[in-house]
Amino acid sequence: MFRLLLQELKFRRGAIIGWSIGLSMLPSIYVGLYPSFESQLEGFQEILDLPIYQAMGMSFGTFEDWVASTVLSLIPVILSIYAVLDGTGTLAGEEDDGRLEMVVTLPVPRWQIVTVKAIGHGLGLFIILLVAGLASAGVFLSIQDQIIAEIDINSADIILTLLSAWPVVFALGMVSIFLGTFTPRRRIASIIGTVIVLVSYFAGNLAGQVESVENLRYLSLFTYYNATATAFSEGQQAGDVAVLVSVILAAFTLAVVFFNRRNITVGAWPWQRATVS
């Protein structure tokens, strides 16, 4: 099992390195630029007082607010794109290009195949977040002395808070893996996964603006991720994490069930499985 897992990570090595570098640049730039912009940020606050930004929890009042509004709120959304790509590439992508046939004809139960690939996917996301966190913390340490305002966080807080985005991105990735076992082709799974990410992000934020549809935000997975400055001091809410873990487990269970029933290489919806009349 462990060896298979290593292999799964090897398959993703290039993507993990690329996304780690790419995603490290974003927080590094935002954190690194803070001392230069610090004195001018008050002017932006008026814009951020607009309801839409308020609903998104954006504020530039403190360094923590700045990091939360720029880094914490963007990283999970961007990483969700990788989660969908890799999640649907796992199983569905391998089935599309024919590689999965060699795997499922080995003496390995299908649930084990799903499990190893899901863990490999989750670990990949974790590593990317960890690298991004380490890069941000490194930049923070290098500019810490240049920040005028009082800072209540340290480099470890930055790393841990970035890692706290893992449940939400893994939930979206696991949903994508499930979609790959449910839909006929990877392309369809990718489209549905992308729509889920976009609708989750935008609808989640917009629902907070309109009282009549406010409750719809609970359908957005991003609702269960605290991307405000309080995440540094209070961390993620246990209830929110529980919801995301439930989604991960539910998607994993469904992926196992549907993959176990799936006719590999056929590319059909579950209801298209024929029965003899």
Next chain:
Amino acid sequence: MNENVIETRDLTVYYGKHRGIKDVNLTVRKGETFGFLGPNGAGKTTTQRVLLDVIRPTSGSATIFGLDCREHGVKLRKHVGYLPGELALYTNMKADQFFEMYEYLRGDNGTKGYWRELARRLDLDTSRKIGNYSRGNKQKVGVVAAFMSRPELLVLDEPTGGLDPLVQQTVMEMVREVKKEGKTVFFSSHILPEVQAVCDRVGIIRDGQLVATERVEDLFAQRLNRLTMIFETMPPPGAFDQSGVTETGRTGQSVSLEVTGNLAKVMTKAAAFGINDIETQNLSLEEIFLAYYGRGNGGANHV
């Protein structure tokens, strides 16, 4: 002990409303090399995929070593080597890494490192990335993967596809060797000499249905020939009517015949009309089958 290694009963697979295979009843005995023939889309790959539990039957059953292919799939697949017809490999792995992984996943059955011997035999450089291989070398990887655990049953879908003639011969030697060891081989091929050289029996599948199974030696004993003769004087219809001779067409001054057995009986009659030219055609095993079984007018299991 059940001597049937593979057994299917009324095996049917539908893809939605489309037919994959229908009511396939097939047995492959222990130690037998069974050739599975049929045109593209006939259902060869579907049958093999059901045996390996890649796809599930709509109805009917498939067993290997007497055990249901789905229920006991994991246990069975420890003893089955499989080479898919549409081989796709993890291109970012080196071949030796792939074989080590494959060996690990198949479990230790005392054949550790055997893949090295097979790779040497097929002249495969395993230190290279699979993605950089030619089609032939990729096929060699598939062949080694199928044979490397010395399985009791080999299911091979077009095993020599993409290989050069010398390597094809080596692969056929490997098939003969496992046959000598008493192992069972179930393989599909379009190459007549291959089938003729290694198979004990053949089965032909057409439009998803098993048309017939027959011993290879019995088939070739039929000595079926296809002749086209050009005459000076066109013979009248029915001129060649006799047992073992079928007129399959006539145009202008030429007549086409399928003749089973000795040609002398036809040649004597044909000579009376003055033969200007004669053309004989080697029939593929599939064509022999189709001719033998009346081009789809019902199936038959002769053996």
